[in-house]
Amino acid sequence: MGQLTLKDIVKRFGAIEVVKSVSLDVNEGEFIVFVGPSGCGKSTLLRMIAGLEHTTSGDIVIDGKRVNDLAPVKRGIAMVFQSYALYPHMSVFENIAFPLRVEKAPEASIREKVEAAAKILHLDQRLEQKPGMLSGGQRQRVAIGRAIVREPEIFLFDEPLSNLDAALRADMRIELTRLHKQLGATMIYVTHDQVEAMTMADRIVVLHAGYISQVGPPLELYHKPQNTFVAGFIGNPRMNMLPVTCTGVTDQGVEVDFNGQTLLIPVAGRDGIVGSALSLGIRPEHIEIGPGEAVMTITPTVVERLGQQTIGYAALDGQDENFCLVLPGSRGIAEEQPLQVSFSTADCHLFDAGGQALERQVDLAAMSLPPVAVPA
Amino acid sequence: MALFRNDDTPMIDRYRWWEIIGIYAGIFVFLFFMLSPFIEGFLVSLKPLSQLFSTPYSFWPENGSFKAYFTMWESVPGFARYIFNSFLISTIATVIVLLLVVPAAYAFARFSFRGMGLVLAAFLAVSMFSGAVLLIPLFRLMRTLGMLNTYWAMIVPGAAFLIPAAIWLLRTYMMRIPKELNEAAYMDGASQFYTFRRVILPIARPGIIVVAIMTFIGAYSQQFVFALTFNSKTEYMPLPIGLFAYFGKQEVIWNELMAASFVGIAPALILIFFLQRYLVGGLTAGAVKQ
Ligand SMILES: Nc1ncnc2c1ncn2[C@@H]1O[C@H](COP(=O)(O)OP(=O)(O)O)[C@@H](O)[C@H]1O
Ligand SMILES: [Mg+2]
Numbered sequence: 108m109g110q111l112t113l114k115d116i117v118k119r120f121g122a123i124e125v126v127k128s129v130s131l132d133v134n135e136g137e138f139i140v141f142v143g144p145s146g147c148g149k150s151t152l153l154r155m156i157a158g159l160e161h162t163t164s165g166d167i168v169i170d171g172k173r174v175n176d177l178a179p180v181k182r183g184i185a186m187v188f189q190s191y192a193l194y195p196h197m198s199v200f201e202n203i204a205f206p207l208r209v210e211k212a213p214e215a216s217i218r219e220k221v222e223a224a225a226k227i228l229h230l231d232q233r234l235e236q237k238p239g240m241l242s243g244g245q246r247q248r249v250a251i252g253r254a255i256v257r258e259p260e261i262f263l264f265d266e267p268l269s270n271l272d273a274a275l276r277a278d279m280r281i282e283l284t285r286l287h288k289q290l291g292a293t294m295i296y297v298t299h300d301q302v303e304a305m306t307m308a309d310r311i312v313v314l315h316a317g318y319i320s321q322v323g324p325p326l327e328l329y330h331k332p333q334n335t336f337v338a339g340f341i342g343n344p345r346m347n348m349l350p351v352t353c354t355g356v357t358d359q360g361v362e363v364d365f366n367g368q369t370l371l372i373p374v375a376g377r378d379g380i381v382g383s384a385l386s387l388g389i390r391p392e393h394i395e396i397g398p399g400e401a402v403m404t405i406t407p408t409v410v411e412r413l414g415q416q417t418i419g420y421a422a423l424d425g426q427d428e429n430f431c432l433v434l435p436g437s438r439g440i441a442e443e444q445p446l447q448v449s450f451s452t453a454d455c456h457l458f459d460a461g462g463q464a465l466e467r468q469v470d471l472a473a474m475s476l477p478p479v480a481v482p483a
Numbered sequence: 484m485a486l487f488r489n490d491d492t493p494m495i496d497r498y499r500w501w502e503i504i505g506i507y508a509g510i511f512v513f514l515f516f517m518l519s520p521f522i523e524g525f526l527v528s529l530k531p532l533s534q535l536f537s538t539p540y541s542f543w544p545e546n547g548s549f550k551a552y553f554t555m556w557e558s559v560p561g562f563a564r565y566i567f568n569s570f571l572i573s574t575i576a577t578v579i580v581l582l583l584v585v586p587a588a589y590a591f592a593r594f595s596f597r598g599m600g601l602v603l604a605a606f607l608a609v610s611m612f613s614g615a616v617l618l619i620p621l622f623r624l625m626r627t628l629g630m631l632n633t634y635w636a637m638i639v640p641g642a643a644f645l646i647p648a649a650i651w652l653l654r655t656y657m658m659r660i661p662k663e664l665n666e667a668a669y670m671d672g673a674s675q676f677y678t679f680r681r682v683i684l685p686i687a688r689p690g691i692i693v694v695a696i697m698t699f700i701g702a703y704s705q706q707f708v709f710a711l712t713f714n715s716k717t718e719y720m721p722l723p724i725g726l727f728a729y730f731g732k733q734e735v736i737w738n739e740l741m742a743a744s745f746v747g748i749a750p751a752l753i754l755i756f757f758l759q760r761y762l763v764g765g766l767t768a769g770a771v772k773q
Contacts (some may be wrong), residue, residue, distance in 0.1 A: 205671055
């Protein structure tokens with residue numbers, strides 16, 4: 108129970124098409140994250156699943172049943188709002204109990220369920236307080252508690268952590284992951300923060316201007332982005348894009364000319380790309396100082412030292428975006444001093460003129476190694 | 484200087500001594516203009532009638548007493564009844580206004596429907612006319628409905644003219660209640676009516692009390708015109724008309740008139756004093772992240 112299917116969902120506000128034909132299968136018990144820039148239609152999509160917004164066309168199917176015209180409660184869905192949406196005049200207990208009171212559940216069962224939820228969320232000591240007296244993290248937990256007591260099959264979260272400060276966000280991320288394991292319910296989580304997406308999701312859905320750009324597990328999106336949008340959106344700082352020209356296609360990969368160097372990138376070739384202009388994508392964390400397979404000279408204009416890593420930004424001729432590199436630890440690179448850097452062809456991504464990726468030949472299974480058992 | 488601030492006072496609230504004197508002088512002038520009629524009225528109520536017309540006029544009462552506050556009940560025996568009438572008319576008008584305005588304001592705040600702007604503008608336009616302008620059509624209306632010389636003659640027009648302002652006031656208040664609260668309740672299966680009763684009404688309580696106070700005061704002070712035109716029965720007369728009784732054939736009993744005025748507004752003052760204790764500010768604190 109808790110299987111959700113979206114079929115060609117479209118949402119129009121007047122003449123503006125906000126969600127454009129979204130199809131998606133969400134498995135039972137899965138933690139799905141919708142991620143995308145602000146205004147790409149994440150909330151709208153979520154609100155349609157919730158039953159707060161009417162669908163212009165398409166089907167929403169939960170456990171084999173079309174629910175487009177059902178009220179939210181009938182869908183077995185609970186939602187946690189970005190702004191908490193707590194009832195300010197009610198105590199924490201009454202806030203959490205609200206859905207049960209609506210159902211006219213017996214008092215004893217209300218007390219039992221609310222107390223169980225409060226225990227899971229560490230709110231036992233706060234049940235008599237009003238929301239106004241709680242901190243942001245506690246308020247968010249009350250909002251989650253209100254969702255839990257109804258024992259829904261599907262939880263919806265709309266940017267639940269974006270109002271919290273960074274430290275609290277990290278804590279709540281872990282709590283939510285734990286909660287997901289504990290409840291085993293399907294969760295659909297909307298965020299614009301790719302760290303939340305990468306850390307919590309079983310699968311990430313990247314939305315871009317009302318379309319699904321790519322769906323996949325976090326590491327697949329990181330290693331095999333299907334287009335330049337996903338490549339740029341997943342990973343921080345964003346992937347560098349360098350203009351190259353295709354010179355040949357072999358079984359081993361695609362040969363490109365990069366600043367006079369011929370590189371063999373291990374990606375699947377395609378007919379008719381020889382001679383065309385491609386984009387070579389390389390992540391900042393894959394760049395090293397000194398010689399290597401592909402070499403270039405840059406002059407950093409800004410250097411950020413975070414202790415854990417050093418980030419340099421350099422302007423490239425003919426490009427708006429800064430070239431960015433991330434080096435581990437504190438490295439002695441200086442502003443305004445030319446620097447030779449290199450990267451290996453195995454780390455490169457290639458995109459055609461339309462922004463579609465040429466598939467990389469990476470073995471994802473090998474990248475997620477089984478846990479190593481360390482004998483005590 | 485130390486009188487008005489200590490080391491804990493934030494910098495933005497610190498003033499020079501002459502600024503403080505200026506501020507208090509300003510407050511005093513303002514209050515004096517507002518309150519001087521009341522002060523003079525109160526002083527008059529303490530003076531014996533003979534002293535009121537003495538020359539030179541003395542502002543402060545000599546051998547002043549509260550005698551007028553006792554004799555006023557004898558000069559106009561029906562005065563208690565007038566106070567009761569005023570209170571009754573205002574209370575019923577307030578109840579009617581609240582019953583109509585609370586749901587209306589909620590609808591105007593939450594739902595958008597065709598012609599809403601027009602209706603709201605019309606309400607505003609209606610409140611631009613004072614009742615006095617519409618006396619003749621109102622009189623015919625009252626006569627047709629058979630309400631002349633009843634309490635309703637004063638209650639209905641009083642309430643009608645108070646509704647527009649009340650709707651605007653409460654609508655503004657209710658618009659500040661986050662829409663997410665409705666959505667959250669809806670997600671949890673609550674009906675519109677359940678949400679209205681359990682979520683919106685309690686949160687809007689301070690706003691409703693403000694509207695109740697404003698309406699009550701409005702009703703209390705607006706009765707004069709309607710009472711004078713639509714009612715000729717002495718036993719239904721409200722306070723403002725009742726005060727006329729102190730205007731005798733030969734002379735006006737000024738000191739008792741003033742005393743009666745103060746006694747007349749006392750019940751309203753007491754009621755408002757109690758109501759304002761329920762004016763809890765910041766009731767939406769913690770509802771949503773602002
Ligand atoms: N009720 C509405 N009426 C008109 N346009 C809307 C409405 N709700 C959202 N939109 C528009 O739809 C787009 C997507 O909004 P939203 O789903 O909230 O984006 P996101 O949550 O991804 O930031 C935005 O451009 C927004 O202006
Ligand atoms: Mg949103």
